[in-house]
Ligand SMILES: O=C(O)C1=C[C@@H](OP(=O)(O)O)[C@@H](O)[C@H](O)C1
């Protein structure tokens with residue numbers, strides 16, 4: 001790990017060639033560990049992401065007293081082999097200590113739903129970024145179902161203490177499209193008698209639904225009202241059983257930094273293998289295509305209902321695009337990167353309906369504008385997104401990742417695309433949240 005106090009020099013990259021696997025999917029890794037903790041039986045998972053966020057979920061699973069063993073998995077980048085021997089939630093213990101969710105919104109929100117049906121008290125805390133992120137979106141529906149939750153600002157912010165048990169059936173129409181809230185409520189339904197209904201206004205990543213159905217849960221997914229809206233109906237209780245094995249596919253959100261660089265760079269070819277191609281996650285590939293990029297996708301199989309395959313992207317002439325609210329959840333974590341690529345595209349790029357970006361690890365709208373302007377980008381902040389006029393040549397500049405892994409990696413792409421000048425990134429160590437080997441792999445790209 002590099003020295004956190006020093007800035008990392010990032011030079012423009014002359015030639016981009018990459019062909020291989022990248023780290024395992026973060027969303028799937030969290031969910032597999034939590035469902036493994038709930039399961040009555042053994043779960044053997046390979047290719048689990050070895051990163052700080054997933055460490056937080058491992059801390060939760062251990063704190064509940066679940067028997068879990070973790071070893072490096074040499075067949076992947078930043079990969080773990082995890083074996084869980086779950087005895088069902090009746091055997092969970094009340095954690096003796098505060099559970100540290102670190103920087104991970106997914107850990108905290110999903111965990112609140114996971115433990116809510118059971119009569120145990122769990123206290124959560126996390127880092128300063130997580131302590132600024134809103135939790136009432138999960139806490140309120142859990143309270144309405146009968147869980148007791150205490151926390152700062154009436155349960156909006158960490159630290160949070162929950163004690164559940166004996167919940168009433170959940171019936172929730174989400175006002176924001178959030179896979180974290182949806183998943184938390186489905187998890188709560190798993191331990192609760194009755195028919196639970198969750199409606200989302202626009203489809204968000206559906207890993208939880210796919211995993212639950214693969215495990216045999218009585219879950220129906222149907223269209224609801226508006227375009228892209230979905231209604232999920234789960235009959236609880238359902239506790240998964242039996243022995244299961246899974247190999248976690250690569251994370252398209254991590255792959256996006258390599259694929260995006262390839263699209264905007266004049267001499268590039270990148271192939272990412274064995275990556276997850278769940279259509280609720282591939283909005284970034286669709287937007288790249290709309291920008292005129294050469295994107296080839298080959299679907300090669302399925303893991304627990306999740307399509308998996310390879311993606312190839314080569315140097316392309318990009319043009320500006322508009323991305324609206326109905327598409328945002330399918331590429332929410334790739335939007336700061338899209339701002340970088342838009343600086344190299346002909347014409348105007350507009351992102352709207354993305355105010356959720358302001359409550360991620362940082363305010364990703366304000367911070368990406370702050371990072372890109374000194375490099376020569378023409379980018380304007382909007383309350384719910386940004387507008388970029390391109391193309392503008394970028395030049396190396398100092399920048400600060402604001403403790404946000406996606407911003408650190410987006411800045412690395414901008415630095416690689418710069419015509420001249422070395423960029424200096426402060427806070428580069430944030431990449432350990434989702435992609436610890438990022439800079440080791442990035443350094444293998446050829447510097448000018
Ligand atoms: O469910 C998940 O695994 C995630 C959902 C998204 O958050 P929201 O559900 O808050 O939009 C995303 O930004 C996050 O990186 C992971």
Ligand SMILES: C=C(OP(=O)(O)O)C(=O)O
Nearest residue numbers: 103104105106333360406
């Ligand atoms: C928003 C993210 O994660 P989380 O919400 O789990 O912190 C992310 O990985 O970009």
